[in-house]
Amino acid sequence: MGDIITIKNPLDMHLHLREGEILEAVFPYTYERFIGGVVMPNLSIPISNTQLALDYQHTLKTLNPSFLPLIALYLTDTLTQAELHKAHHHGLKILKLYPKGATTNSQNGVSEILNPHTLELLEEAQKLEMILSIHAESNGYSLDREYEFLPIIEELASSFPKLKIIIEHLSDHRSIEVLEKHANLFATLTLHHITLSLDDMLGGGLKPHLFCKPILKTPKDRDTLLSLALQAHPKISFGSDSAPHLESKKLSPSGSAGIFSAPMLLEQLCELFEKHNALENLQAFVSDNAIKNYNLDIKSEKTITLQKKSQSIPLEISLQQDRIIPLNAGMSCNWKII
Ligand code: DOR
Numbered sequence: 001m002g003d004i005i006t007i008k009n010p011l012d013m014h015l016h017l018r019e020g021e022i023l024e025a026v027f028p029y030t031y032e033r034f035i036g037g038v039v040m041p042n043l044s045i046p047i048s049n050t051q052l053a054l055d056y057q058h059t060l061k062t063l064n065p066s067f068l069p070l071i072a073l074y075l076t077d078t079l080t081q082a083e084l085h086k087a088h089h090h091g092l093k094i095l096k097l098y099p100k101g102a103t104t105n106s107q108n109g110v111s112e113i114l115n116p117h118t119l120e121l122l123e124e125a126q127k128l129e130m131i132l133s134i135h136a137e138s139n140g141y142s143l144d145r146e147y148e149f150l151p152i153i154e155e156l157a158s159s160f161p162k163l164k165i166i167i168e169h170l171s172d173h174r175s176i177e178v179l180e181k182h183a184n185l186f187a188t189l190t191l192h193h194i195t196l197s198l199d200d201m202l203g204g205g206l207k208p209h210l211f212c213k214p215i216l217k218t219p220k221d222r223d224t225l226l227s228l229a230l231q232a233h234p235k236i237s238f239g240s241d242s243a244p245h246l247e248s249k250k251l252s253p254s255g256s257a258g259i260f261s262a263p264m265l266l267e268q269l270c271e272l273f274e275k276h277n278a279l280e281n282l283q284a285f286v287s288d289n290a291i292k293n294y295n296l297d298i299k300s301e302k303t304i305t306l307q308k309k310s311q312s313i314p315l316e317i318s319l320q321q322d323r324i325i326p327l328n329a330g331m332s333c334n335w336k337i338i
């Protein structure tokens with residue numbers, strides 16, 4: 001393929017853009033690389049109704065009119081069928097399910113997933129052809145949380161066979177069998193779960209900036225998931241889960257979970273796919289699979305061209321007398337957007 005690669009309509013199907021100053025500081029890294037993506041609703045006031053989603057969409061559009069923000073609606077215990085219909089009517093197509101307390105700003109998440117209220121909403125979401133995106137973790141032992149959640153995924157997948165369900169940020173190789181078993185199950189993969197294992201976070205000095213949920217797992221998990229990405233497995237789309245936190249929060253006793261990977265994501269994916277002789281599958285992994293699996297109707301076409309040329313990943317993004325440290329800060333990346 002030579003030293004130049006062109007990617008058509010790159011999409012990031014899972015990202016946290018936050019709000020206020022952090023939003024303004026981090027959003028350009030995404031809109032300079034991706035034409036759109038799934039924006040997560042776990043803001044300080046969760047995006048739990050249509051109006052909040054439309055307001056957030058408006059804020060994002062004001063900052064960058066060409067980025068297509070697919071805002072996920074936060075599924076709470078108080079979401080009503082009427083509100084779900086309203087959301088659908090206004091073009092929201094993704095519902096995000098956080099088990100209560102599983103991660104950052106998930107205190108409004110669903111307390112009991114298989115309860116009648118949630119199931120009725122999911123029945124309706126299925127009728128409306130919405131997509132259910134799940135933070136699939138139990139509250140058990142960190143390394144087994146995704147595995148322990150699989151029975152719930154299976155129950156939902158078989159109860160709602162026409163509802164497309166996305167296992168977000170797949171991190172455990174034991175989930176793959178379940179993903180393959182149900183036609184309506186799909187997944188996203190992050191850059192960090194396919195390149196890092198738990199030892200990168202705590203095998204040497206402790207690296208709080210690599211603490212995320214789901215937690216990084218074993219080399220076997222990492223390598224198995226990497227091979228799925230490199231083949232551009234048709235049920236899997238790229239979703240960075242880029243999750244910026246101020247360093248003061250990362251280092252505080254409550255230790256916020258989240259890896260800020262947005263800077264140079266596409267460049268790093270190019271480097272990774274090239275290293276494994278899989279550059280020809282990058283287009284499917286960062287765009288085509290998502291367009292198919294989320295039934296996206298992309299109106300205008302945009303291409304991003306990258307050239308093999310070395311550059312450094314920023315050391316930090318400074319703001320509010322504080323800073324946000326990116327994934328692989330200061331390391332060199334040998335692809336550059338031109
Ligand atoms: O590491 C994570 N950070 N995992 C999540 O699920 C949420 C995210 C965040 O919002 O910071």
Ligand code: ZN
Pocket residue numbers: 014015016040241243
């Ligand atoms: Zn996330």
